[in-house]
Ligand code: SF4
């Protein structure tokens with residue numbers, strides 16, 4: 001197994017499941033299951049024992065491996081610089097080994113089967129990929145447009161994700177950005193297939209997108225989701241896919257009007273807002289500032305921070321394919337539930353994020369914790385549109 005050589009270096013000190021102040025649990029899998037085997041260190045030892053034949057593959061072991069939300073907290077907080085960058089890659093390699101042996105949990109098998117058969121996990125026909133944009137006047141991408149707006153699976157097919165795709169597209173149109181979409185020619189970015197260890201399927205999806213982008217003459221890409229951003233930025237170059245890629249928050253940060261130029265001097269009332277860092281923007285790509293800069297410009301918004309922010313952010317639990325496979329998303333001790341309580345405790349009325357998966361996960365958690373009267377989850381582009389409309 002790739003990265004096998006690092007497994008013995010972990011001596012299970014446990015720092016990797018905590019944030020910088022050691023004051024709470026920051027590994028979504030451990031938070032939910034509360035067994036050391038689900039923590040990053042326990043996972044390392046268990047993987048080693050499994051490879052040595054001391055532990056057999058069973059449903060519980062599969063659950064341990066696939067409940068990792070690939071949030072990157074362990075990479076950020078392992079105290080050993082020499083191998084911490086490889087920890088998450090080792091967990092993905094262990095999942096890949098399970099995939100190769102054909103021993104994955106049923107929800108993972110079903111997700112990957114749907115993705116392989118339909119090109120998306122929603123079992124939707126490819127021709128409906130651009131349906132979210134119908135009636136918006138969003139142009140199809142042509143080589144004279146500056147940006148390809150890459151939407152991805154959740155933005156194309158999930159009800160809430162489609163709303164988010166529409167609000168980002170509306171903003172781009174309003175701000176005069178030259179862009180287009182691929183619609184039915186767009187393919188899944190494959191980021192979550194990679195996180196689930198289906199590396200061949202990921203390579204296939206990535207190569208297909210790269211070929212489509214090239215044929216269309218794409219040079220610059222702006223993405224809806226941090227997951228697509230991560231795959232195109234960090235993995236596609238391996239197969240020659242070298243594009244200038246930005247998450248939509250970076251582009252907005254650059255082109256949005258300055259504070260005070262939103263068409264009205266200020267808002268009548270002030271709403272307090274916290275920003276939830278999506279893991280694939282934050283820890284995976286060290287992008288923490290753009291969304292905060294945008295919030296600071298909005299009239300009537302006072303930005304405060306949750307105790308766990310930036311590199312210490314608590315994952316919503318939906319990463320690593322768990323949004324679809326639900327291995328860490330249900331029950332009372334989910335990280336999304338802990339996150340919305342943390343947000344409400346700051347006194348914020350708005351919990352803002354910039355990822356379709358985080359938005360859905362956190363909205364569900366607000367409902368399950370009965371916090372609807374205190375806290376509203378807002379997707380950043382939608383909030384910006386509201387402020388621009390006055
Ligand atoms: S992965 Fe690093 S921080 Fe975590 S238990 Fe092992 S040595 Fe400690």
Ligand code: SF4
Nearest residue numbers: 027068069071072074
């Ligand atoms: S990546 Fe996140 S969910 Fe996975 S083991 Fe590390 S801290 Fe836990």
